[in-house]
Each structure stands twice: as C-alpha cells, then as structure tokens.
Amino acid sequence: MAIRMKRRNHPDMMTPEQASHARAILPVAIVKAKTNATQLARDIGSGKDYVRDFLRGRQDSLGVRELQGIAERLDLSVGQILGDEPRELSRVPFNQDDESDRQVYDEDGSLDLAIKLKHRRLAPGEIPERNVVAGLGHGGTSEPVNVDGEVLDGVRAIWKLPIEYIRTELRAREPDLDIIAVDGDSMIPTLQPGDRVIINRSQSAPSPDGLYAIFDGIGVSIKRLELVTGSKPLRVRVISDNKNHGAHEIQIDDLNVIGRVIMKMSRL
Known part of the structure; x- marks a missing residue:
C-alpha cells in the first residue's frame, strides 16, 4: 500500500497561488450570491473596501476571520476559495489512482x-x-x-x-x-x-x-x-x-x- 499525503490545513497568510485562485473565483461567486464586493465586506464586519482591495491586488491576503466570513456568506468552503480543499491522509493501493484524481x-x-x-x-x-x-x-x-x-x-x-x-x-x-x-x-x-x-x-x-x-x-x-x-x-x-x-x-x-x-x- 502507498500512503498519499493530502494538505490538511490552511496557512494564516495565503500563498500567491491561493490568492490568485481566490481572485479568479470570488467575482463569479459574488454574482451568484447576488451581492457586490462592498456589501460583502460589510456583511463580514470589515471596511467597505476590504474585499475590493484584495480583488485588485492592493492587499496580498485575506485574514482568517474574514476568509471564513466570506466563505459562509457565499456558501463556499475556505478550501474551495483557496483551491486547496483539505483532505485527510488516505491509503491508496500501489499503482492505483485515487478516485478523486480522475478527470x-x-x-x-x-x-x-x-x-x-x-x-x-x-x-x-x-x-x-x-x-x-x-x-x-x-x-x-x-x-x-x-x-x-x-x-x-x-x-x-x-x-x-x-x-x-x-x-x-x-x-x-x-x-x-x-x-x-x-x-x-x-x-x-x-x-x-x-x-x-x-x-x-x-x-x-x-x-x-x-x-x-x-x-x-x-x-x-x-x-x-x-x-x-x-x-x-x-x-x-x-x-x-x-x-x-x-x-x-x-x-x-x-x-x-x-x-x-x-x-x-x-x-x-
């Protein structure tokens, strides 16, 4: 049996890849939720420009509390926003693909x-x-x-x-x-x-x-x-x-x- 390690948690600061993924998905999710960046920022208790500044690249990362609030408001998970959905350690038979890796x-x-x-x-x-x-x-x-x-x-x-x-x-x-x-x-x-x-x-x-x-x-x-x-x-x-x-x-x-x-x- 081979052991395949999955990433299990998110850092306090986003990596550049996670921030790029979030900037790609959040505008779509905001529209689907019938809101806007200013209202979303207010909904999570932040300043009105908080989300907009992140989407424009004026800030590198979202805070943990704010990220969790955004995920809840948009009906997403933190992992879905970051493109890094956490999974537990799993055992996979040697030379056999993980079912989740299939296209x-x-x-x-x-x-x-x-x-x-x-x-x-x-x-x-x-x-x-x-x-x-x-x-x-x-x-x-x-x-x-x-x-x-x-x-x-x-x-x-x-x-x-x-x-x-x-x-x-x-x-x-x-x-x-x-x-x-x-x-x-x-x-x-x-x-x-x-x-x-x-x-x-x-x-x-x-x-x-x-x-x-x-x-x-x-x-x-x-x-x-x-x-x-x-x-x-x-x-x-x-x-x-x-x-x-x-x-x-x-x-x-x-x-x-x-x-x-x-x-x-x-x-x-």
Missing part, C-alpha cells in the same frame, strides 16, 4: 479543462481561455462549472505560446494570464468581435492608461481606462474606442479591474 468529461470538454487547471496540470507556456465572453458594450459572463464542489469559471480551450515569448515580449508569467474572447462593437476599431485578448491579472491597478478587463458587477468588459489627473478623490475615465459609444467617469474605489490587456489576437 471527468462533459460534452464540450470545459469541465475537463477546468479540472486540469484546478490541479495545476498546465504545461509551461499553456494559458487557459476562460469560458467568458467579454462584452464590449455590455458585460459578458457565462455559467461557471462545478469541480469537486468548487465553483470555477469554465475553460473553453488551452492555448500554448513559446515560453520565451511570454517571458521577454509579454513580460509575464503563465499563472497570471487568462485569454478571453470579445464581442460587441464598442471597442472597434481597436478590438473586433471574435478577437481574443490576453489578460494579465497581476496588473490590476488602472495605471498606466490602457486597455483593461473590468468587472462591473454583472459581467466582464474590455474598456480603455484613463486616470483623471488631479481628481480628488481619484477618478478613472472609462472609455469606449468606438465614437458611437459614450464614456463615463467613476471613482477608482468603485472600479473592479480584473487585469490589463497585454495582447490581442485578431483574424486578418
């Missing part, structure tokens, strides 16, 4: 890909394409999938780029990257319906000015963000490149930036 396929393969991503089975250079349509005029979203009791964004495909290109040209790391498809006409001519964009989730502050994926409480949109110099409190101008669409300003504390757009893939 499950659905019709479009998105569940299998989500499982692969959850268990960090991506090879170097691989980047997941999330099953989310980034609405260019309206927020886009999709139904998440449930993997081992954990709510995840669906993964529609895995793309592979040369590692050297990711490191030197994109100046990024694979764990920080997602690919999403775009739709709508509000960012024409910069982005066309059907384009793919690569999002760097480690760049969640809206500076320097440029294209960013934002979460508006309903779904994901790609917009051009521009800091309003001299504004107090600091405001951000949210711009559509298509002149037929308007622009508006928002306080930076009310803006939820998922990540910076660092590359687009377009059909000629």
Whole structure:
C-alpha cells in the first residue's frame, strides 16, 4: 500500500497561488450570491473596501476571520476559495489512482479543462481561455462549472505560446494570464468581435492608461481606462474606442479591474 499525503490545513497568510485562485473565483461567486464586493465586506464586519482591495491586488491576503466570513456568506468552503480543499491522509493501493484524481468529461470538454487547471496540470507556456465572453458594450459572463464542489469559471480551450515569448515580449508569467474572447462593437476599431485578448491579472491597478478587463458587477468588459489627473478623490475615465459609444467617469474605489490587456489576437 502507498500512503498519499493530502494538505490538511490552511496557512494564516495565503500563498500567491491561493490568492490568485481566490481572485479568479470570488467575482463569479459574488454574482451568484447576488451581492457586490462592498456589501460583502460589510456583511463580514470589515471596511467597505476590504474585499475590493484584495480583488485588485492592493492587499496580498485575506485574514482568517474574514476568509471564513466570506466563505459562509457565499456558501463556499475556505478550501474551495483557496483551491486547496483539505483532505485527510488516505491509503491508496500501489499503482492505483485515487478516485478523486480522475478527470471527468462533459460534452464540450470545459469541465475537463477546468479540472486540469484546478490541479495545476498546465504545461509551461499553456494559458487557459476562460469560458467568458467579454462584452464590449455590455458585460459578458457565462455559467461557471462545478469541480469537486468548487465553483470555477469554465475553460473553453488551452492555448500554448513559446515560453520565451511570454517571458521577454509579454513580460509575464503563465499563472497570471487568462485569454478571453470579445464581442460587441464598442471597442472597434481597436478590438473586433471574435478577437481574443490576453489578460494579465497581476496588473490590476488602472495605471498606466490602457486597455483593461473590468468587472462591473454583472459581467466582464474590455474598456480603455484613463486616470483623471488631479481628481480628488481619484477618478478613472472609462472609455469606449468606438465614437458611437459614450464614456463615463467613476471613482477608482468603485472600479473592479480584473487585469490589463497585454495582447490581442485578431483574424486578418
């Protein structure tokens, strides 16, 4: 018999991988719970910006008490939020797979890909394409999938780029990257319906000015963000490149930036 050790507890501080996982799953879970980051922070007895600051990367970790409160409010476990569901030590016959390690396929393969991503089975250079349509005029979203009791964004495909290109040209790391498809006409001519964009989730502050994926409480949109110099409190101008669409300003504390757009893939 072989003994397989499972991680059994969570540290007081999140690891970078756990924080990245939490930032990926919490926006989806917040929408499903029909709340928002500000209200969630108040529900757990924290300042109104507590959850938003974490989602934007302004703080590295959630406190133990706050994490437990968020899990209870969103009907999740701490392990589901961290991507580190604890399990007890288990005995597995030698050369036999643990039942929980087996992959499950659905019709479009998105569940299998989500499982692969959850268990960090991506090879170097691989980047997941999330099953989310980034609405260019309206927020886009999709139904998440449930993997081992954990709510995840669906993964529609895995793309592979040369590692050297990711490191030197994109100046990024694979764990920080997602690919999403775009739709709508509000960012024409910069982005066309059907384009793919690569999002760097480690760049969640809206500076320097440029294209960013934002979460508006309903779904994901790609917009051009521009800091309003001299504004107090600091405001951000949210711009559509298509002149037929308007622009508006928002306080930076009310803006939820998922990540910076660092590359687009377009059909000629």
